[in-house]
Amino acid sequence: MSDLVLLTLLWLIPLIGSVAVLFIPKSMELAIKGVSLAATIVTFALTLVAFAEYVAPNSSASASLEARAKVNQVKADSVEGDADVHEEPGAAQSDLMVRRPWIPYFNIQYYLGMDGISLSLVLLTGLVSVLACLASWGIDKQVKGYFSLFLLLTASMMGVFLSLDLFVFYVFFEVMLLPMYFLIAVWGGPRREYAAIKFLLYTLFGSVFILVAVLILYFFESPLTTTGFSGHSFDIVEMTRIASTTGYYTHNIQQLVFILFFIGFCIKLPSFPFHTWLPDAHVEAPTPISMILAGVLLKIGGYGLIRLAWPLAPLGAQDWAFPVAVVGVFSILYGALVAMAQTDFKKLVAYSSVSHMGYVTLGMAVMNLAGAGKYYAYGVNGAMYMMIAHGITSTGMFFLVGVIYERAHTRDLNKLGGLLNIMPIYGAVSILIFFGSMGLPGLCGFIAEVFVVLAAFNYNRPLAILSAAAVILTAGYILWTLQRVFLGKSEQYKGLPDLTVREKVIAVPLVVLTVALGVLPQPMLLSWMSPSVQQTVNAVARGASQGQTGAGNTVASSQP
């Protein structure tokens, strides 16, 4: 399958599904659900195809993005003729990258591609959307609209992870908002409208920051003219190369751009000062949407940081590393403490997301660049691992909360109790996944936390100690929750049915992955993801060293 077809289908199939669903008569609910499930399953299958191509031995897809971008040049002069717009590396070989001119006037390309970082998140998206689609089976209000929006959301999330052009990235990023808004506002809980508009406005404000940063990068013209690069590009790969190897982007500009990107993606992540929309959105959103929100949407913030904020502004990142790390640690502690105080099961899980996402921020920020960024690579690997692990465990947690809410019609931790006896399978799955989230050794969360704390230890001891100590808080609120919900005896809930087959189908992959990622980190994820992380880390390290070594290069900064 050629790259163009494969990468395009990854976002196009959910989109086609989303339109197709609209043309199915309202009465045929099963057909609507079937078509949606088929669309998500096909998408997931395609992500697996891409994965297979990526990890295949001698695959040209596993080369660095930069190397592949050189092969896939867009020929400006052959914009009109579509015959041979770019050179494929070889007829049989696919390298998971497409480049086509889209709006040549602004040098905007239809530029998609995957490396280990985005591939892992694309896989996660594919999986979570299948699971969430299964979990949506119980939706009975406005079925058509729901599944249409759901598939639109899937399409845009895929697009965000795939795009290597800032304009395309931004378009997908924004398209995501609308289905999310409606999914919360129509199918949500009692305060759904408030939560939805809060989500919308927060994210819109965030995207303004991102857009301004993008425009600054696009229009910035450096006093340094020897690079042969003159801005006016949305090409992420090329800009990363420029930022890491030349002093094209001056120090001040990088600081500005970094701050803008950081604020923009922090809102999405969410990190401490901008997190308030998250508990509201989670509490009000229907279960499958919570799963998507926690499992994938939050990762877009992290992905933005790792793909844009750090590589495009390494100097700025280095300057701001310590404050950012402090924000990360604070998020971890704050999230955990607030989670402990919750009585609403869903809100608790939501705050635990804030806490876990703090590890992502921290992992990115611990920029100890000594020794070619060896320790920093731990941090970034940890951040990525945390995103995947959290994507799996939090999806599972929200799913499990949804299951109990459906049966007991309450999420109040003080009212629930004794469920382990009543629903043994449910209880077992819950305990495993909650432990995975807590970071119990042998489960997925542990690996991530260890990596991040290790990197932090080599960066700043007090921060590392604080972040390690947070594990106690996490254990505290999770164990306490498990105790309240599952242990003890409860007459009230006697007779609640255990997991149905559909629910088991959802739970199994999550459980398997939670264990597998904890036991076999290397073959499961790191072996193919780390090289890409290492490339990013190298780029950031090289870019950050431009500040010291290339002092002559970076001419006194100027405003945009």
Added chain:
Amino acid sequence: MPPTAAFTINFRDFYVLAPEIVLALWGLVVLLYDVGWLRKLPNASRQQKLGWITLLGVFGALIAAIHALMVRFNLYGMQELFNPAWMDFDRPEPVIFWGTLAGDLFTETINLFLILMLLVAIRLSMAWSFTDSWGEYFALILWSTVGMMLLAAAEELLTLFLTLETMTICLYLCTSFEKNKRRSAEGGLKYFVYGSVSSALFLFGLSLLYGLTGTTELYAIKMVFTPETGDSHIGLAGNVSGMTALLLMLVGFGFKVAAVPFHQWAPDAYEGAPAPVTAWIATGSKVASFVALMKVLLLGLAPWSNHMRDVATPGWVGVVAALAAASMTFGNLAALAQRNLKRMLAYSSIAHAGYMLVGVAAAGYSSRHSESAGSVLYYLIIYGFTNLGAFAVAAWLARDKDSDDISDLNGLGFQYPGLAVCILLLMLSLIGMPPLAGFFGKLYMFMEALNEKNPEGRLTMLWLVGLGLLNSVVSAFYYVRVLKAMFLRPAEGTVVAPAGPAIALPIVVGTVVALGFGIYPAPLVDLMKSAAVPMLDVSGELIGSSLERAMWNRARRAPTGPPTDVKLELPASVAPQAGSTAPQAESTPPPLLPGTGKGQGAASKKGGGMGKGAGKGAGALKKKGQGKGQDASKDAPPSDQPKTDSPTKDAEKTEAPKKNESGSDDLKKAAPKADAAKP
């Protein structure tokens, strides 16, 4: 071809104006048909019949416009097909009717889009019976369109003023056509009062400009103000009379495009007018006014854009930037408070005017005028079509519920999901959400604003763009309210009937435009970019005379030129050389305007706004005569050209007035004769 050259009429000019002529005549046809054949019919069927007849005429104009585009500009290689050899229409003439109107790619493009919008607006008018004078109504709409099309084509200030009045007077009347509503009459009167005051202000500014330059042609005005060497953006430093003229004209245009602080009429007129008329005021009239604004500012007054190429120095760029910031912010904040759909859209259209003014300011300050202007045109077209759709929603409510609150939309999404999704897309496009055209238009304009090499002022532009982006977020809040009503609220009370083709058409057309040009903007971008070039540069093969005149004016400005007596003997056509060859004498030809002195007179009524200039001007006034000459020369470094009331001149005035007078009279009379004799 000098205008006075025996007034030979080139009949090809009429061909260029074919769409306008068709529409103007068709208005009469509609009126006559109404009076002659339809008097007896019941109101509704009369409306339908007349509507279709009107549409027929609009189709005729559409065909004329398309034909012109294809033949004269060889779009899609259709030239051979439609252009028989004997017609010889293929030569694009930059100006027609002695330079009063443009007939270039730009005007034809704008004509095409205006006619398309008119088509939609007329179809929308057939949705329900809000009046019983249908003949008059349709005729007035047609004539207002003629005004708009000619306004977009005007290359000369008198024509511009006349067409502006044609457009607005028709629209004042249309506004008060909803007979059974109090607010319609009130909206019309308010629109009239604000509109005619703004016209008067504009006219007074225009008169000063005429005094400063001696001509009303935009291109000639530009040539007069442009120094022969150096920066062509000389700004207005010290030129009080120029500043007054400029500010007055800006106030006039500010009213027309509804920019803060001259926006007060817009919400009232929009709310009061019947929805189809509101749609037409908000789109057609705005498009035409913006085009005229850009022409006057970017063509005629380009030399006054700013000094030093920085935004904050005297010149209109700073003023326009301030208007833009105020309009964006105020429009959006005020829209937040609205519960009435039409009023909300009115405030939002004020905000959109603000965004577009950012583009205008950028076009003025950047060295890439036409690209920036092209981005504003792109935005205008997208804005026009999406807003037509948005006001069609208001028409729908007005038809079925006789009210147009946002809450009247409750439950629409469940009842008519198809159209509701279209409305959703329209609103998203108005917010500026990708991948819709509203987003691309905004981004395109903002990117052009930042796309300027000159570092000074770029920061200001960045702030302006940042403000614009933040404002888009604010605007999301109230547009989402519409979506909320449609999709999140249950229907209550009476529900609206099916839309019917009249109301569905604008909504669907708007959606198609928003979606189509959002995903694939390239064709429209290219068209607008190439259309903006002739808009800002009529010169092409411009009438030699205009250039000649401009040179003459420029020569007068220089501290050269022979004494007036000498001039008498010179045939008019020699004058340019005279100016350039005789750099000896101190005297200049009689000034039209004693620079600063006049400025004071005009400035005084502007009160505080002009305080600084007025003070300076007042000083000059007291000193009259000799003093004035010095004053003017002192504070008018590059720009205050022909106005220096030179001592020599004063002396002449007192010593030999008779002779001088008769002389210049002779000159006046000689000039046309000489010219007439030439060809």
Added chain:
Amino acid sequence: MSHDIPLNWFLYFAAASFSIGLIGVLVRRNAIAVLMAIEIMLNAANINFVAFWRYGETPPGASPLSGVMVAVFVITVAAAEVAVGIGLILLCYRRWHAADVDRYDSLSG
């Protein structure tokens, strides 16, 4: 036929009457008075045009009468405006039985 009266005087006069008109529009509450004030403003501009034309010099090739032409057209436009204005005022008068612009207040916000 002379420059006995300097151009300035005309311009002061025009500016003064323009100011009177503007103040009239802002201050007067009677709709008819407002309409008259607008007329004064338009005519002030006319005075400017004619004065500039009379004292100015016509560039070669330009219409020798441009200032006067503008004035003539403006007079025509003013007439049209008055006709429309009176019509609208009458319309409002019939609804409110008042010609006081402050009374027309069904629209606000």
